[in-house]
Amino acid sequence: MYWDRSVETLKAVALNQLQLERLRETVRQASNSPFYRKRFEKAGLSAESLKSLEDFRRLPFTTKDDLRIQGLKMLCRPLKEMVRLHASSGTTGQATVIYYTRADIAAWADLVARSMYMAGLRPKDVFQNMMGYGLFTGGLGFHHGAERLGALTIPAGAGNSLRQVQLMLQFGTTAIHIIPSYALYLLNTFAGRGLDPRGLPLRLAFIGAEPHSADTRRRIEAAYGVKAYNSYGLSEMNGPGVAFECPEQNGMHVWEDSFLLEVIDPRTEEPVAPGELGELVFTNLTRQGMPLLRYRTRDLASYDPTPCPCGRTHRRISRIRGRTDDMLIIKGVNIFPIQIEQVLMAMPEVATNYLVELTRQDFHDQMHVKVEVKESFFKEDLKYLQGLKRRITEALKSELLITPRVELVEPHTLPRSEGKAVRIVDRRG
Numbered sequence: 567m568y569w570d571r572s573v574e575t576l577k578a579v580a581l582n583q584l585q586l587e588r589l590r591e592t593v594r595q596a597s598n599s600p601f602y603r604k605r606f607e608k609a610g611l612s613a614e615s616l617k618s619l620e621d622f623r624r625l626p627f628t629t630k631d632d633l634r635i636q637g638l639k640m641l642c643r644p645l646k647e648m649v650r651l652h653a654s655s656g657t658t659g660q661a662t663v664i665y666y667t668r669a670d671i672a673a674w675a676d677l678v679a680r681s682m683y684m685a686g687l688r689p690k691d692v693f694q695n696m697m698g699y700g701l702f703t704g705g706l707g708f709h710h711g712a713e714r715l716g717a718l719t720i721p722a723g724a725g726n727s728l729r730q731v732q733l734m735l736q737f738g739t740t741a742i743h744i745i746p747s748y749a750l751y752l753l754n755t756f757a758g759r760g761l762d763p764r765g766l767p768l769r770l771a772f773i774g775a776e777p778h779s780a781d782t783r784r785r786i787e788a789a790y791g792v793k794a795y796n797s798y799g800l801s802e803m804n805g806p807g808v809a810f811e812c813p814e815q816n817g818m819h820v821w822e823d824s825f826l827l828e829v830i831d832p833r834t835e836e837p838v839a840p841g842e843l844g845e846l847v848f849t850n851l852t853r854q855g856m857p858l859l860r861y862r863t864r865d866l867a868s869y870d871p872t873p874c875p876c877g878r879t880h881r882r883i884s885r886i887r888g889r890t891d892d893m894l895i896i897k898g899v900n901i902f903p904i905q906i907e908q909v910l911m912a913m914p915e916v917a918t919n920y921l922v923e924l925t926r927q928d929f930h931d932q933m934h935v936k937v938e939v940k941e942s943f944f945k946e947d948l949k950y951l952q953g954l955k956r957r958i959t960e961a962l963k964s965e966l967l968i969t970p971r972v973e974l975v976e977p978h979t980l981p982r983s984e985g986k987a988v989r990i991v992d993r994r995g
């Protein structure tokens with residue numbers, strides 16, 4: 567049941583002790599980087615003087631801009647010791663680059679293997695990795711993890727839907743790694759071939775890389791006949807394998823032997839209480855090449871320190887609500903895109919794709935939501951469709967507190983991406 571029982575079930579006191587030891591080692595390591603050396607001097611912090619995790623809070627946060635500007639100044643080992651680099655997918659601006667030593671790659675693979683094993687992947691499984699390979703960490707991260715675990719790994723990569731289905735049929739795929747919006751989209755390809763994925767040997771799906779609602783997960787589970795596990799990571803902290811769901815599916819365990827977690831109020835920068843939404847801040851505890859300390863992810867979630875029935879002691883985080891920088895302000899109201907998804911995916915008539923367009927007319931924000939409706943419902947008469955449109959509008963209004971203009975469209979008519987879904991088009995200039 568455990569990949570690494572002693573680490574995964576470490577009691578809080580021992581876990582904190584381990585974190586402190588590793589933090590000291592990380593500070594020692596990071597002193598080799600010009601960027602952090604300067605910061606440590608300014609904060610009067612050294613590996614020797616670090617007596618508690620509280621001491622560590624004197625260190626300023628590291629931001630995405632630091633990474634963009636400082637780049638190579640953040641390396642803690644000579645460039646010649648690095649064997650790989652990855653870049654974030656650049657969803658929110660210029661991509662950031664992370665360098666890895668051989669040991670970093672091995673440690674990362676082990677964390678991903680631990681995560682997948684926790685969710686039930688075993689060496690006998692056939693694992694089809696449907697994430698982009700390349701600079702994006704989702705593909706290679708899971709690839710190495712699955713090989714480390716010993717599963718037969720199919721490096722399918724992203725997109726090419728027909729081929730994905732063919733590979734599944736040919737090799738008897740039992741587990742997939744897939745972006746949730748793409749998992750819903752791929753159902754069309756099955757349907758188009760008259761195939762039902764529930765008839766396949768598939769039993770596990772790892773879904774992550776973008777915010778998605780509980781209903782989206784449920785839809786994927788029902789349509790594919792699998793258990794789907796939420797997977798969280800970011801290139802700045804290796805990539806996938808930072809936090810992952812266990813069979814309880816009640817939040818994602820953060821691997822606290824490898825990442826020091828803080829959850830802060832993004833405005834006051836003070837820690838928030840359990841259950842409160844805040845920004846995730848991570849510190850690498852085992853990375854050699856380019857450890858990041860107190861890195862502000864901009865991802866919003868809450869944490870839960872209560873014991874998990876699975877026996878793992880590492881704290882859990884909630885679903886990612888969104889990023890601090892993808893919050894929309896529409897007619898003065900703060901809205902996260904995930905709120906729109908929550909409403910739409912809870913409605914059985916709604917198919918798998920939608921698009922939100924924001925415009926401004928005479929200084930007034932307009933929100934236009936295009937929603938794909940399932941074939942069977944779209945065939946209904948006009949009166950039915952008008953009623954449905956009204957219901958969707960009402961549901962969105964009660965969640966968002968503003969009234970969008972809803973348009974029902976036929977299935978497969980909205981644009982889609984093979985990577986992270988692009989659901990919001992902001993034309994307000």
Ligand code: ADP
Nearest residue numbers: 654655656657774775776777797798800801886
């Ligand atoms: P980019 O910032 O360019 O998207 P990455 O490819 O490193 O860079 O993606 C990491 C980001 O993807 C995270 O910071 C988070 O915003 C998002 N993400 C990753 N996994 C999940 C998940 N399970 N749920 C929600 N969002 C996720």
Ligand code: ZN
Nearest residue numbers: 812814874876
């Ligand atoms: Zn658990």
